[in-house]
Amino acid sequence: MRLAVPRMGNLALIIRDLAVRFDLDYVETPPFSENTVRIGAALAPEFACLPLKAVLGNFVEVVENGADTLVTSGGHGPCRFGYYSEIQRRILEREGVEFRMLVLEPITTSLRAFYNSLRELIPREKASLPALFRELKQALDKMVAFDVLDKRAMALRGLEVVPGAVDAALAEARGMMIGAFTAKEIREARCEAEARLRGVRVDTSRSHLKIGIVGEIFVVLEPFFNFDIERWLGRRGAVVERATSISDRIYPRGRHPVFGYDEDSVAAAARPFLNHKIGGDGLLSVGATVIYARRGFDAVVHLLPFTCMPEVIAKGILGRVSSESGLPVLSLSIDEQTGRAGVETRLEALMDLAWSNRRAKERSAEMGVVR
Numbered sequence: 278m279r280l281a282v283p284r285m286g287n288l289a290l291i292i293r294d295l296a297v298r299f300d301l302d303y304v305e306t307p308p309f310s311e312n313t314v315r316i317g318a319a320l321a322p323e324f325a326c327l328p329l330k331a332v333l334g335n336f337v338e339v340v341e342n343g344a345d346t347l348v349t350s351g352g353h354g355p356c357r358f359g360y361y362s363e364i365q366r367r368i369l370e371r372e373g374v375e376f377r378m379l380v381l382e383p384i385t386t387s388l389r390a391f392y393n394s395l396r397e398l399i400p401r402e403k404a405s406l407p408a409l410f411r412e413l414k415q416a417l418d419k420m421v422a423f424d425v426l427d428k429r430a431m432a433l434r435g436l437e438v439v440p441g442a443v444d445a446a447l448a449e450a451r452g453m454m455i456g457a458f459t460a461k462e463i464r465e466a467r468c469e470a471e472a473r474l475r476g477v478r479v480d481t482s483r484s485h486l487k488i489g490i491v492g493e494i495f496v497v498l499e500p501f502f503n504f505d506i507e508r509w510l511g512r513r514g515a516v517v518e519r520a521t522s523i524s525d526r527i528y529p530r531g532r533h534p535v536f537g538y539d540e541d542s543v544a545a546a547a548r549p550f551l552n553h554k555i556g557g558d559g560l561l562s563v564g565a566t567v568i569y570a571r572r573g574f575d576a577v578v579h580l581l582p583f584t585c586m587p588e589v590i591a592k593g594i595l596g597r598v599s600s601e602s603g604l605p606v607l608s609l610s611i612d613e614q615t616g617r618a619g620v621e622t623r624l625e626a627l628m629d630l631a632w633s634n635r636r637a638k639e640r641s642a643e644m645g646v647v648r
């Protein structure tokens with residue numbers, strides 16, 4: 278079995294870790310490119326959402342690079358994601374691609390189905406049940422550490438004194454984490470890595486905007502598709518926080534160790550506007566935006582793939598959240614036709630609006646006006 282897994286943010290880092298832990302023959306999926314999108318868009322139905330097209334292109338590329346087993350995840354609920362592995366399998370077979378598809382069902386769908394599919398990847402000869410749990414727990418802790426480092430970097434980038442210092446520190450910090458495997462090594466590497474980021478010189482007196490990022494996980498986490506929005510905003514002096522991370526998505530019992538607000542708190546925040554799940558990350562997008570409004574953020578960017586059903590619903594609701602809270606929310610719909618210039622122009626307009634709101638608030642405060 279030569280395995281491959283689609284790319285998405287930090288996922289590649291943790292797949293590398295699992296390959297070492299369980300001695301898996303693993304082919305790294307190439308980073309997304311124009312070519313990936315071209316292949317995926319040519320094969321997929323026109324109105325399929327971007328993640329299906331992108332992952333399809335990614336699968337074709339990685340099979341060409343020697344992978345024969347494509348690992349993907351299943352799903353359930355109102356969004357189409359649960360069907361995607363089957364659709365991708367049929368499209369690839371129609372194109373004559375030779376591969377085997379292994380679908381990992383989420384634990385929340387069925388613990389037994391998850392365990393059985395996991396055992397196809399990691400048979401008992403490679404890891405007994407206790408060893409499997411121990412190694413998965415350690416891999417999860419490492420995943421949290423990678424995501425926390427990203428979070429810290431986003432909070433610092435807009436305040437760095439030397440341009441590029443945060444990205445240099447982040448690269449080093451990640452390097453420290455990569456070689457850590459045991460619980461002790463992970464704990465120590467995380468301390469060192471966080472200290473490396475804390476060591477970056479920042480100017481905390483610099484006037485800055487606080488901008489939250491919410492939306493569908495794939496476009497939120499993949500810099501190729503969101504035009505590296507975290508760095509773009511950071512380079513323009515914004516302190517950025519995003520509500521979504523891989524760790525939070527897979528962490529047991531709805532806990533969100535990276536965002537810091539668990540599933541129940543997010544649902545409670547969303548409740549005045551939306552009181553049930555709408556699939557994908559829709560509820561999180563609404564709840565997190567309300568949380569950012571309460572925390573005094575200056576703006577929120579909502580990223581959604583074109584035709585993403587949960588996020589289209591969220592987009593409508595976010596209009597109300599924005600008008601009731603006064604928090605500017607920019608929804609950016611992304612597909613294979615989306616151009617960088619259009620996205621950047623709209624982000625610049627959002628930042629101008631956020632600055633002008635901020636100055637108006639400051640003027641009101643100086644004059645003692647309650648808004």
Ligand code: SF4
Pocket residue numbers: 326327328356357358493556557558582584585586587588
């Ligand atoms: S959440 Fe949206 S983009 Fe993701 S699979 Fe579902 S419909 Fe597609």
